[in-house]
Each structure stands twice: as C-alpha cells, then as structure tokens.
Amino acid sequence: MSRNALKMVTIGGGSSYTPELIEGYIKRQDQLPIKEIWLVDIPEGEKKLNIVGNMAKRMVKAAGLDWEVHLTLDRREALKDADFVSTQFRVGLLEARVKDERIPGSYGLLGQETNGAGGIFKAFRTVPVILDIVKDMKDLCPNAWLINFTNPSGMITEAIQQYGKWDKVIGLCNVPVMAMMNEPATIGKELKDLTYKFAGIDHFHWHRVWDNSGKEVTMDIINKMYDGSETGLPKNIFDVKFFREQLNQMKMIPCGYHRYYYRQTEMLNHSLEEFNQNKTRAQEVMRIEHELFTLYQDSNLDHKPKQLAERGGAHYSDAACEAIASIYGDKKTHMVVSTLNHGALPDLPSDHTVEVSSIITASGALPLTFGHFQPAESGWIQLMKNMELVIDQAAVTGDYGLALQAFIMNPLIPSGQAAKDLLDEMLVANKKYLPQFADKIKELEDQ
C-alpha cells in the first residue's frame, strides 16, 4: 500500500450513492491520507458518472481537500496500483432490477432483488463481472483490498473468495449498521455501551446484545419491537411484525430480511399488491434516483442531500469507508462483515463466507466466535448457506441443473412447473448478462 498517498477506486462510480461514499471519506480525512479517488463506470453509465462525479469534485473542494477525483470508463486504468477498490455497480442497471421484481411478480411470486428468484438472478449476472474485476486486480493491484457492497453481497463475497481465490475482500451490508444505529435508543442505551454479536449470512442473520454490566438485553430490544420503536428496518423492506412467540423461543433478533421467510405470506401479498399497482421497488428507486440526479446536477450542491437516506442502501457507503479506515488504520473496530467463517459459526463449514461480528484489522476481518445455533436456526442457515453455494456454482458454470436446484431449494419459490417456467423466462430475459448460460438460453429460445 502506498501508505501516504492512497488511491481509492470505486467500480460503479456513477451510482447515486457516491456522495455518501465521498462524505464518508471526507469525514475520515484525518484517518485516510487519500491522494486520488477514481470513479469508474461503463459507457451506459457515463452520463450519470459525470453528474455524480462532478458533484463529488465539488464536495471534495468544499471540504478544502486536494484529493484528485478521476472519472473514467477505463477500469484497468483506474485499478492500476489501487489501494482500495470498492464495488457498488449493478449489472444491467435498474432495468435488470425491474425484471427481477416484475417477472416473478407475474408468476404470483415475490419480486425482490436479493431474495427469491430476483436474488438468484442478480447473483447470476454479477458473479461473472466480479470475477473479471478480480482478474484485473490480480494483474494491476495485487495488494489492494476489495470492499464489496454489490448485492447479493454475501454470495458475491463467497464467489470472490472461492472462485476468484482472492482473500483480501470484505463484504458489507447496511442491515447490521442500521440495527446498531437504531436499537440502542429503544432501550435507553448508546451503542458504545453495548456488545453486539451478529451471526449468519448476508441478509439472513440474527444477533444478540449485551449491556456493559454483562446482562443480555436481547429480549429487552425484542420487547421494544412490539411497542412501535424504530429498530432499524431498511427502507426497502415492508414492515410486518415477527411472531412474538417465535422470537421468545429464538431469543435472538432476526434481521429485517427474515420477514420474507418468517412471514412469507404477508410479504408476498404486499409484493403482489405493489406489483398489481405497478409500483415495485425498482420503480420507486427510479423515481428517487431521478430526483437525486436532478439535485446532483445543481452546480451549487456540494454536500450529500438528505434525500439519499430514503434509498434502501443508505449507510452502505459509510460502512465501506469505516471498513477502509479500519483496515488502513488497523483500528480493530467491531463491524459485521461477510468474511471466511473460520469456525465462528461451527454449524457451517469453516472455509466459506458468513456474515458475522468481526474485529477489523490491517490484516482484514477477524471473526468473533458465536457458537452453535439452536436447531431451528441451524436448519435455516444450513439451507440458506448451501443455497448460496449452489447459486454461486451455477453462476460460475452456467449449469442449468444447478440453477434449477437453486430455484427448488429457495424457500420463497414453491417448486414445480411454474418455478421452472419462471427460471426459463428469466434466463431468456437476462440473456445479455448471462454469457455462462448462453447454450441453455439458445436452447430455450429455439423451443
């Protein structure tokens, strides 16, 4: 690492989230001796890249910093000698998200981009691209750290490690961040006075909490979930309460996404309602994005607008900055990240990615052990983790049988002919981004 002149690269730099990232860097200017920030995007994103890139330049200037902000479509130029690479791209742009939400919806199934059929296809599209980035990194910046927050973050991180053979990676999500931002207040505490232990996989984890007298306060927080307190659900998740009797037995706090699995019917109904009213999340996001980019075009705007907080991914970028600062500064901060299990969750294989409370050091994430789950949670997590493995393997090989196995395993897709038809329709609809499935797609088109 060029320790006194850091080169930071963001793939998908034209994202509307970039101002949060820039703000995150600016907040940590004392911790991070940045020299260059490279925002990379693809030709289809050039216009947005320029808008948000100029906004970034104004933000840096307003902060009185001499950091260079480079905008480029040349990924390899950007990656050359990079110190930290963060990824926030979306293969196929929001149009792909529309498909992830609307095609399942047309089958009466959940349309969501990290769970169900949509999540599987987001992985199928993204894995080949991330592996390509890793290939470039091996060539151009073999000592850099990769901070991934492209979704589905857990599966992408798994692919980077298992198939990309790249260990210097940390996967991020804003869900634990938001829980830790909102929950302490519900029990009259501050985060610094609590010990959080998260365990699971991305978008499917639980946590327990202790106060600074050693008392477990998990059930106190759970109780607050039923009196209307804000406990940190991301904006993109419909709020239906968990069954209290279930949490009383579990004695852990599920993540927001568990709603899809623990209240499947209600979440599906809500999704279909939106589908029928033509107002899926992708469309809502398009509206917000339009509004954001209109703002970003204002050459007087030189700070992150508050509207950005409405996006489901708020705090992702800030988490990325914190991870980067922790690695660079060997801060030993507690963060919840996707990293190799190494025994932290003995119910899962030690050589695969989990999302778990970790200490972030200069040599990466050191997970804290969590110990065994009770049988119900053990069964769920073993299913879900193995499903991730099947999805990644399908994404890498383009094996149709594996893709079908993933659809059949997925708890949010009732198996059967309709599920297979959905798989086939989505393959064809995503043709442009699924080179690995080209033969099968051709076969489907020829029918």
Add this chain to the structure above:
Amino acid sequence: MSRNALKMVTIGGGSSYTPELIEGYIKRQDQLPIKEIWLVDIPEGEKKLNIVGNMAKRMVKAAGLDWEVHLTLDRREALKDADFVSTQFRVGLLEARVKDERIPGSYGLLGQETNGAGGIFKAFRTVPVILDIVKDMKDLCPNAWLINFTNPSGMITEAIQQYGKWDKVIGLCNVPVMAMMNEPATIGKELKDLTYKFAGIDHFHWHRVWDNSGKEVTMDIINKMYDGSETGLPKNIFDVKFFREQLNQMKMIPCGYHRYYYRQTEMLNHSLEEFNQNKTRAQEVMRIEHELFTLYQDSNLDHKPKQLAERGGAHYSDAACEAIASIYGDKKTHMVVSTLNHGALPDLPSDHTVEVSSIITASGALPLTFGHFQPAESGWIQLMKNMELVIDQAAVTGDYGLALQAFIMNPLIPSGQAAKDLLDEMLVANKKYLPQFADKIKELEDQ
C-alpha cells in the same frame, strides 16, 4: 432373550396390517423360534383387534404352527418379558388422520399425514405415547428390541433414542423396500446383484446403486423413471415426475416423498383437488380398511388377502419381520433403517437418527458410511433433520414457540398468519391427544 421361545409383542395389534406381519413371521418360521405373539390394542380398537386377531390365529393354525396368539388390551401384561416389540399404532385412529388431511386442506395447504402440518401433528400425538411405551419396556422387558414402524417413523425413532434414552430400537419404512423391489427389474437386474446405498432421513432420503461389476447404475435407473417403468412409489403418493435436469445434476434417486418438496405446486394442487372432492387419503384408507375387515371376518380366510397390498404401508410389516429375523439370527442383512448416524452422514450430527443403509446384526444396525452430500442435498437434509429435532422437542415439552418454529421451517407450510391460525386450529382439534399442549390449548379455547 429367551432364545428358544420368543415372545413377540405388537402394539396396535388391531391394525389391518397385522396379517402381513403374521405372514412375515410364518415365512420366517425356520429363523424365528416363536412361542407367543401378543397383539395389544386400546379399548377403542377392541373390535378390530378381535377380528384381525382371530384371523391371525387362523393363519398360524393353517401354517401348522403351535404359536400362541394372545389378544389383549393390557399393554403391560403383553410387554412382560417380551423379546421383540413392534409398534404400528395410530394415536387418534383414522379420525386423527382425517384431521391431518382436511384441516390443512381447508387452508389451501397440503393434507398429508407424514409431511407438512399433518406430519407435525402426527408426531405431536405419537411422541408422548411412544415414550410411555418405552417407560413400560424399561420396567418390563429391558432387553427387548423395539421395532418401530409407527409414523412419522424417523421422528418417533429419534424421540425414542434422544428422549426415551432407549438404544435398542430400529425404525422402519416401506419406501426403501419398495424401491429395492421394483427398480432392479427396470434395468434388467436382480436386487441380489446390486449394491444399494441409501442416505437421508425417513421420507427424505436419496439412494445410489451399483451393479456387481462395480459400475454405478444410478443414472440408468433414473433414465428408466422417464420411460414409464414402475420404480416403486408407494400407493399413497401421487405420481408426478421429478425434473430430469434436477436428477441429472443430483445423480441420486430421491425417495417418493421428495415429490412434496421438489414438485410442491403439483403435489399441493393434487391434494387440494382431492380435498375439494372430499376424497382424501384417510377416506380412501377407511374404505380399504372396511373392505379388509369384512374379509378378515370371514372365518375361512387364513392367509393375507391381496387387497392389503393397496395400502400405502404394504411391506412395512414384512420389513419388520426381516429386521427381527436379522437381529435374532445375526444375519447381517442389508436393510435401510432409522438408527443413530454415528458418522454415516457426516453432514448431520453423529448422535441423531438418520435413515441409512445398514447391516443388521444381533447388536443392532451398523450403518454404512455414505460420505458428504453435494450442497443442494446437504442444505435440504440439514433443514429437514433440524426440523425433526424442533418437532420432537416441541412434542416433548409442549412449547408453543417451538411448534410455531416447526410450522415456519416446514417447506410445505408458507409462513405467516394463516400458518399460525392453522397451528392453533389443529392444536384445539387434537386436544384429546395433546396433553403436553394443554395450557396453550386452553388459552386458545378461551380466546
């Protein structure tokens, strides 16, 4: 064991399957020096016990054997000094099965007595009774073997071992038996020339097959499943084909019950069709039973009528006789039984029950190792086995939160308010047989 004068006890002796059991004993008269057969039932089953018991006496007599056949309502009298105890009772009789099938059906869910909500409740009703029997056995026949084929056979066997602390038990099912009876012919082979390796849990296992030249013939059998060959599906399971691409990837043969999980939609639709036509399996079974008991009443009938083969449980009793003969004679036969894992399936904990190819010796079942599953099957089996553990724990403790967790985990019950309502309705409807849930049921009734 009284090695030259065996006392065989069957709990649920009034079952229509008893003639198959008696026939099984008669076939093995050279292997089993039986002195007494005790058929035990409860007062509600007395009439059937007498009918089928007399039929059993005629069968024994017709075979020229001097075995004593005792009919009794006094379980403890029967268990005293027993050598082998087999269980084929149904708590709540067929009326309970009607509820297992019709209440879920009324919620638009699968009505089936070993899978979905019905299977869970069959376990809830049966576990307390079987633990009571084990308690009696510890007292009255501590050296006896317990051969369980009461469903859900795997969970009952698990409860006997984990909660009853009774190791001399073997759990049986006819599904592997029927596969091994029917599949060899489809590839022009005989069973004796093949090596079968089954692995999984009861009603959720897979198998692989090799011929006597060492060549794996699993895919050959799979291919035959698509040309109309009879591969041994029990009578009670609707036949919808597995997706060929799935099996090509899996390279194992799923059991018949996998249809509920791999073709969930089609199986549900078929179940609901029957539900809407008022012709669920329980009713079909009642019809067959009526027909069978009419036959059994014929004082000239002294052999098993062919109509018995129409019941889904055909070959169960014969498997029980074979297990008994193998234990008694230390025959080292290959059988597929529910027994302690002990490492045979390294993806599952070694101290819990699995259903696996085993060698049956005088000291019980010695499982053959199977090795690791691929991720898809590993995920499924870990979910399902853990669900069994949750169900058994709920059945023993009467903990409502655990019961709810089981409903939410079950892949055949979409989670949500309706699932909880279904749970509550079934608790109340099964009140008579669920003393462990008495408090919760009272609370539900009081609402």
Add this chain to the structure above:
Amino acid sequence: MSRNALKMVTIGGGSSYTPELIEGYIKRQDQLPIKEIWLVDIPEGEKKLNIVGNMAKRMVKAAGLDWEVHLTLDRREALKDADFVSTQFRVGLLEARVKDERIPGSYGLLGQETNGAGGIFKAFRTVPVILDIVKDMKDLCPNAWLINFTNPSGMITEAIQQYGKWDKVIGLCNVPVMAMMNEPATIGKELKDLTYKFAGIDHFHWHRVWDNSGKEVTMDIINKMYDGSETGLPKNIFDVKFFREQLNQMKMIPCGYHRYYYRQTEMLNHSLEEFNQNKTRAQEVMRIEHELFTLYQDSNLDHKPKQLAERGGAHYSDAACEAIASIYGDKKTHMVVSTLNHGALPDLPSDHTVEVSSIITASGALPLTFGHFQPAESGWIQLMKNMELVIDQAAVTGDYGLALQAFIMNPLIPSGQAAKDLLDEMLVANKKYLPQFADKIKELEDQ
C-alpha cells in the same frame, strides 16, 4: 454485581504473588470502584497470610485508598456476595511441588509442575478443591466472576466449566502476556501496533502476529529468536532454542512450554541435571519465597518489591487485574485466556476450553476465530486437549484406569512398567490431597 462497591476475593491470598495483585488493583483504581479485598487462606497458610496481608494493607494505605483489606481463614465468609473471585492457591503447598518434581526425577523423568507427571498430579490435587469452591460460589455469590490462575490453569478452567457447570470463569496464564511484552521490541515495534492471534491450550499454544500495515511479522519475530533477543520466556523454563527448520515450516511461534515437547531430550537432561544437584525449581522457589516473605515482613515496605519478578508466575496477577477491569468496565480488551472454544479452533470440539485470543467484555471472553491448524499442530493439539479431558475425568472420578491412560498418553512419560510404578508412587505420596483415589491408594498401600 454491586457496581459501585466491589468485593474482591482471592483464594490463596497468602501467596507471595499477592503484592502484584494489589499493585494491579491500585494501578486500576480509576477503573475499579473497590470497597473490600478479602484474602483467604487455609490454616497451614495463616502465617504467610498475615505477613502478606499486612503488606497489602500498607500498599493500599500508601496509595491513599480507603479499601478494606480482610484476612480470613473462612472461605465462605469471604465468598458471601463477592463480585470477583480470583484463585492462586496451591494444594499441598510447595511441598507438593517438590514431589511433582522429585519423584519423576527419581525415575529419570521430567520433574515439572504443569507438564509431565507433575502436571497431572497438580490437576488431580486441585480439581476437587476448585469444584468445592465453585459449589460455595453457587451458594454464596452466584453472580460473581471466577478468575482462575491456579495451575494447570487450562485443565482447572475446563473442570470448572465441564464439571462445575460454572460459565462465568476466565483462565489466565502469564506466558502470552510475557510474549506480548517482549516480542514487539525485537522487531522494533510496540504492542499497540501489532495484532496477535494466539491459539491452543494453556501451556501449549502458538501465535501469529501482524503489523499495522497488515503484513504478517511472525517470521520476523522468529528470526529474532535466533539472534539472542529476549522474547519473553518465563523464568522457570530452561532456554533451549527451537529447531529453526521446524519453525520455518510451522510459521507460528510456539509458547515457551513447547520446549518440553519439541526439545524433549534437552529439557529432560536439564531437569535431571538439576535433580541430581538437588536444585529443582521448587527449591529455588522456596528460596525466593523465603526472601520475599522476609521483605514483606518489613513494616516499612509498602510497594511490590522488584524481586517478585523473578518468579515464574510474574505478570499473572496483573493479567488477572486487567481481566477483572475489562469485565467490569466492558473494555473489550484483547487478552489471551482459557475459555470455551465455540469454534475458534475448529480442530477441537466447540464445547471445551481452549486458550485463545479473545475480546474481554462485560459478558466474558469472546474468542477470535483462528481457523484450522496445519496437520502437525493439529495432531499435537488434539492429543494434548484430549489428554486434558482424560486427566480431568480421572481427577473427578478417581478412576485409576483413566489416570493410567493419562500417563500413557503424556508425551513426556515413556509408557511402560516404570511409568505405572511412578503413577502408583505419586498416588501414595499425594494421598492426603487425593480423596477421590482413596480406594486405589489403600490398595497400593496394602500391597
């Protein structure tokens, strides 16, 4: 916990180490609102208790603190409502250590009190006493934390958790402390700029180190071990170099005690040399102790004398104070402690004690995952951990067969008749402290 008026209890308060403990408390007076310090000992230790206890009072007074220092022979009075209990007693006093060193020596074997035959007997004597203390704690101070530094610290901690069923325990050792005190300077670093990861069991662990740029510096430290740098070997261990080729392959730093296993012959020879010159460690310690207590008797002495640093256990008590302050203050300090594995070392069972880098919080130690060992270290640690389990089980049950198994497993005791004779001689010699082996000892005496 009485959060503003802590009651600290030390069993074995008459130890010569007590001034270090008191100094440790005084150093942390801002972190620990101590009200009472209770020093407990047995009648045989009363004289020392009074000497060192009065010294402690002077130290507290000199520090200008109003803490009450109580000296007592009544353990139950002391334990009543305690907040923290630390243990530094030695069952059988130094006389027992003499036997641990001299009886094996007379067989030509290593005489050492935490390894070989001596270590086994120290466990045999100590386990019953510590379990008795735990029993009192359950009764008198069920919310207290137990900080154990009585040796063999790992086995004692294991016994407290497995047999005492007491979870609020942390086991300590000064070996990791001294490594972290001395090694950084050898590579021109400070501890705060390094990340240490220790893994293993007490007196048999390894560690790896990274600097604050993420670079692993383990090999740099190893290289310094061969140029004469002081890397922190406790005073009681004879210094013979590890084979460099071995460490090059291992790429981890062994603990000082590994010398007994990696350079068995040289360590044995040195031990026997001392044995033959009648100068075993116990005798050396007696000399130091005598000197120390002479000093302590000086009513003008009110601070820890520098001579205490010559004892092998230096820094133990300070580590105990730091653990206490970390728990009390939820400091999330990194410490290396004996605690439940929980997956940190996936090569060892998750429900047993290991010594591992942990974050110390108000709810106890949270181990950092270490991941799998290479085969050589994996084999060693599995042998040693299982030996600990055998020893603890023998210590609890008094089973002679288990004691013999422990002797036979122990890599420092060549198995055979002499080993058995040694076992028998040590049983008889320790008769007074081994009630659990009473029957066997009687049998041996009767021969």
Add this chain to the structure above:
Amino acid sequence: MSRNALKMVTIGGGSSYTPELIEGYIKRQDQLPIKEIWLVDIPEGEKKLNIVGNMAKRMVKAAGLDWEVHLTLDRREALKDADFVSTQFRVGLLEARVKDERIPGSYGLLGQETNGAGGIFKAFRTVPVILDIVKDMKDLCPNAWLINFTNPSGMITEAIQQYGKWDKVIGLCNVPVMAMMNEPATIGKELKDLTYKFAGIDHFHWHRVWDNSGKEVTMDIINKMYDGSETGLPKNIFDVKFFREQLNQMKMIPCGYHRYYYRQTEMLNHSLEEFNQNKTRAQEVMRIEHELFTLYQDSNLDHKPKQLAERGGAHYSDAACEAIASIYGDKKTHMVVSTLNHGALPDLPSDHTVEVSSIITASGALPLTFGHFQPAESGWIQLMKNMELVIDQAAVTGDYGLALQAFIMNPLIPSGQAAKDLLDEMLVANKKYLPQFADKIKELEDQ
C-alpha cells in the same frame, strides 16, 4: 474389467510371499476366472523373481489350472490392461530394512520398519515409487483395482488417494486378519458367529466384538489375553502384555502394534537387546528368506511351504486374494481395510484414509460407521493420523521441515538434537531411494 479372463499383476512378484498369493488364487479358482498372472520385479530382484516365479508356475500346474504365469522386469508391459494390481515390493530390499532397524538402534531408539524412524523412512522411500506406479496405471489400466499391501500400508494408501488421485485402491494388513483368526477360539466361538468392528489407522487400530446374541464380548476376549490364550499377535512383534487396567478402561482391544505406544519402554528395551545382539528382525527375516528361497528352488515343491507362516506378513497375501475375490464377485464380505473414512470415524477428517471394518463390494470398500472414540483414543488417533499426513506430505515434497516435524511428533522418537541427527543420518543413508530429498541430502553431505 475383462470379466472372464482376468489379468492379475503383482509388483514385487519376486517376494517370498508370492506362494501365499498364488495359493490364495488357487483356493479361489471358482471365484476368479484368471487368465494371466504377471509377476513384476526390478533387475536387482530378478534372481528371486525367477525362483519364486517358477515355483508359482509349478503351483498353478499342480492345481491343474491353465493360468499363464509371466515373469517380467517390464512393469509397463505387465500393467497394460491389468484387472487387479497388487503391490508387495520393498524399496531398497531388505538392506533398507536393516537400516530402518539398525540406525535408530544405534541412537538407542526403536528399530522397526513400520513404527518410529524406520516407519517414516519406509514411507519416504515407498511413496514416490507407488505414485509412479499409479501414474503408469492411469495410462495403462485405468479401470484396474490396486490392492496395496506394501508397508506402511495406511500411509501408502493415503498417498495413493490424496496425491495419486486414484480411488480404486484398497490397503491391506494382516493384523486384523490374525486377530479374527485367533480370538474367537479363546472364547469358544467361531468367527462366523461374531461381529467385529475395527477402527483406527493401519497398525494403530482397536476393535470391539459382539456375539450372535447381540452381547458384546470384547471384555471376554480381553480377559483371555491374560490367561495365555493366543490372540493373534504377528510373529514380528515382541509380546508384552497390555496393562489390564488400561484395557478395562478402554473397553476395546488394541492391535498388536499398540505395544510400541502403550508399553514403549519394554518394547524399546527388547528392540535394543536384539540390536545389541545383532539380531534385528531384518536379519531374522533374511535368514527365513534364505531358507524359503532354498525351498522354492526345489523343483519338486509345488505348494506353499509351512515355513512361510513364520514371517510377520503371513496372511497378507491371502487377505489380498480375498479382497480381490470380493471385489470381483461383489461378495459383500466383511474385511478390515485402509480406505477413505467418509465419516466412519467422525473424530477424523472424512476425506482421509482410515483402517476400518468395511463391506467389500464390486465398487470397493463401504466402511461401517464406528462412532466417536473416548478421549484417550481420540487423542491418540488424531495425533497418529496427522503424523501420517505430515509424513506423506514430506515424502511427496521432500520438505525437510516437514520431515523434522514428523520425527518430533512421533511418540517413539524423543525429540531433540539426537532425533535431528538421526533424521540426517537416515536421509544420507537412504540417499539412493530419496530423490525428493536430494537437495537436503547434498547439503548434509557437504557439511
């Protein structure tokens, strides 16, 4: 496989054991349609090959069989289209064994060719050769089965699977065979009426036994070990009794080689006694071999002479024939073989070789599960298995650090400078057969 005209190949065909192998084939002539037997050896063994090869021809002829017996020095010619390949070669001939026994002896250490330093060097010499054979087999007879009884049989089998990536292999040893031949009579039983369960690794396993009423008779057999009954110790192992108290605790029967570990001192003393009298086993074997080859030269001799039974490896070849017949005939015989664990011993990794009771089918060995060991045996076996892995890795890579780690781990080699000197001396002494260590050996020679 050429199912009706088998080609059998034996590498090391000039061995004095060959007549036992030929006799084994002849005994199984009805089970094995042999067409050709190829005996292969190296030029140094040509003379013996001719003697024993002609003896083999006479044996076949005397049995009235038309099998072709080919003698060749061309391994590739022999391997072409082979069906079964068995290996009984000794790299470096008996001269190497002399070194394995005498060099350690000169250091006051055990001289034995499968345990201690000798066993490690036998592995170092043999692994490269067996991997070369496997390479030829991939090329010339990719469907053949490899039946290995070259020692150290377990490590060689492990190397074949792990490094040779060859799965169609079975490793054999005569120790379990002899136990099963001799033990039943001691308790008045026949083998066919007992169930044996062996578990461990080659030359380090235990077993338990049940009779045909299901009663465990392990302790009955153990009791007989103390009244002078012959329980099957191979001829090459000095007989010193196990400690009865140890076996009483263990409740398993150790294998003969456990003496080296459980009675280390006595075995070492006996070995040194022989060493000092210049009568190590290699020399004894040379004497027997000389006698045997003198017999074999007798052109009238056409059956296996009884003197062959005096060799330690008696029954190895017969076991090989039985394994071959079981594979060919899909006999599902119970045999104790080295094969992949697959969960049979859950204390060891599932993807490494263990020696375990298995059912031998046409598709190979199916291990029977054994379940967890108690802690003492668990610790031992984990040490020993990991030592095997270290030895194999050293044998493949020629890494001196790994070789040193193996020496240090080995319970029969006290670690220290002398152990390192021994390692170095043995490397140089075995130079001719250790190409993988060439650099290190040169370095040693240059010193």
